[in-house]
Amino acid sequence: MNEDRWRHLNVLHLSDLHFGDKHAFNPVVAPDGAPGAVRGRPTLFESVLSDVGRLLPGIRGHGLDAVPEDGGVPEERTIVTLTGDLTERAQTPQFDLAQTFMQSFAAGLGLGLRDIFVVPGNHDLSYDEAATADRWARYCRFYERHAEAVSRLNGSAAPRFQPETPQALTRIIDQSDVGLIVAEINSSAYVQRGTADERRGQVDEEAIDALDEQLKAIDEGKRRRSIRLALIHHHPAVLPGLADPGEGYDAVVNADQLLGMLKRHAFHAVLHGHKHTPHAFTYDPVCAWTRDPVRPLMVIAGGSAGSTELRREPGATNTYNIVRIKWHPDAPQARIHVETRGHVIHDEDGRLMPGPRWHWQMLRLDDRLLSATRSPAPRAGTTRKRDPQHDEAYERERANAIASTRRNFPVIEVMPSLDPQQGYEARVRIEAQTDKLDYVAPDRVEWSAGPLFPEIHVVRRDQSPQFNARFSYHGPMLIQARLYWDGELEADRYECQAYVFAHFPGRGEQIEPD
Structure with missing residues (x-):
């Protein structure tokens, strides 16, 4: 056993599934516009599950329900994170497909619903509606079904999410008893067609403050020993490769406060989607007039696992991430290993292959060691001249x-x-x-x-x-x-x-x- 000295977490990170008309795993459409036969065309669930099972067969059955009988911390844990745009147009049948995907994927990996974490994207609300409650009604019903099932497993009261206040979807999931804390952050709370927020994400100061208070309420020792992840849909920091010409260059509004708060609580990684472009980088700026220590925060963009709309760049394809995190609280050091898997549907000549030949391959490995730096130690001892x-x-x-x-x-x-x-x-x-x-x-x-x-x-x-x-x-x-x-x-x-x-x-x- 690890004697409570380290934490080991496998994270399957999928984003921008886009169940609906622009879902990449839909059956082929015939010339008359009707869908063709589904035989031979894999679903997203079948395709990713087959790839994960072949690549990492040992991660199955390492969910929260597999916690040791003595109540200790498992040596290894597997979770699934979905960072928004589960649907194309926030329609009820599309949410039903997303729900089926979550349940099937968890069961296929031997996980429970407590091992699945999800945040909404800008496509997951009816953004044409004028009233906030109308924009968020369908997503809240979808999310409440998931939250109710998790609450039954936890033996706790099911939380209620009013569509009038989508900011409440920003919350801390405290599993620090088994070494995990997840911040689910709703950056789409203010998305509305025809407004400045139509294309940008925003997390207001009240939501950031609420996250801060929820984190402070967790036992300090448990918080320090836990792996800490934040999930958000929109990009919290923008690199040139994540910018869309003509679409603005904004990160999430209040991102400086949000990322600063996450760094103060020593979060290890932020996982997001939105741009359909997979990236990974570390965010570690330090202001000269503050006393904050250098705590690198890894930012991992998930690309799109299921949309047909991809950036027009060489090699652009659907992707998902396998993130493996090892955290040593006593050091303190975290190793974050990101493998981005790309979907292959064309042969060497660029022709579309039959569905049974579709597969995933490694696009890139990113293996980083994150360490919190200390203040420079004073010089000890003296010197003498060589004799x-x-x-x-x-x-x-x-x-x-x-x-x-x-x-x-x-x-x-x-x-x-x-x-x-x-x-x-x-x-x-x-x-x-x-x-x-x-x-x-x-x-x-x-x-x-x-x-x-x-x-x-x-x-x-x-x-x-x-x-x-x-x-x-x-x-x-x-x-x-x-x-x-x-x-x-x-x-x-x-x-x-x-x-x-x-x-x-x-x-x-x-x-x-x-």
Whole structure:
């Protein structure tokens, strides 16, 4: 078990499903305008479920209902996040399709409805209606059905969402008892045709303040140990690649306050959709006249999993994300691994393939380590001038160590491991002073971490010029690098050993509190 030292979360992030006339997985339309046969044409649910099951078979059955009987925290958790535009025109049949998708997808993954989190998009309300209640009536009915089912599982009273106040859809889902806090943020509350909010998102200051108060009400220790995710539909920060020419360049109104509040509560990631363009970047600005620590916040745009309307760019296709998060509260470090999957429906010649041949492939991997920085530590100790008589012997030892490795030195990088049962991953490699005359590249390196690791990594130069290897572990260890030069003559054969230490960060360190 992780002994409450880390959290491991798999997030299936889908956005902009657009159930309706512009849904990419609809049956083919015949020349007379009537839909054709569905046989052979996969649904979005079937297609994504097949891809996830093939790619990550081990994530099934890791929902909230699989919490250990002793009430502890699961080593691994899987959730589904839907960041808006579930429908094309907020019609009841389209919401029914979205509801069926959510239920089928959860069941197919062995998850419960408490493992599904959803926010509305600008297409999920009747934005032609003048009255707020009329714009939001259908979405609120849809969301209440989901909230009621979750409440029954939790044994709590079902919340009510009045269509007159869609701002109440911005709320905190507190599952900190099992290491997760999710902010569901409604950025479409003010969307209305013919107004300034028709094409932009907005989160008002009262909603931001309410989120802040809900987060403060959570036990500080539980909050600090939890993975914290925010879901929103519109883009909270804009990169040039997310901008639409002629459509404005606005991020969510009040995004500075919203993102600032999320950073103060040390959220790890914001997931969104809206632009149908998959992006991932870190948001970590720091104002010089504040004392806020640097806490990188990863922003992940989900593209569109189901719309036929995509950006006219090379390689544009439907996408979804598999996000894997490892959080070490004691360090504090978070590793966020984003794999964007792209839908392939055309063959090499650009012809549309039959439905049974449609598949998903990896478009991009983004693997980042997020660490909260501390204030610079004051300089400790003193200095002294070099004493040739005293220090020469030590200098000879240093030179001998350089010569013994022929200027090849093992180095290490430590980060959270994506193995749910291990805490950290040690990445080791050989760095060399290749510009020195006495440098000689080894032919192979054998990496060993002791008897608890029965396999010794043997890496030859033609396999990896830096002799890369990795170890997943749950405690400190000393890693040995055995360097070999395999000369044809006995006199040319040589070996040496060098060592690097893999630390387990966070133990006994003073960490700045959230």
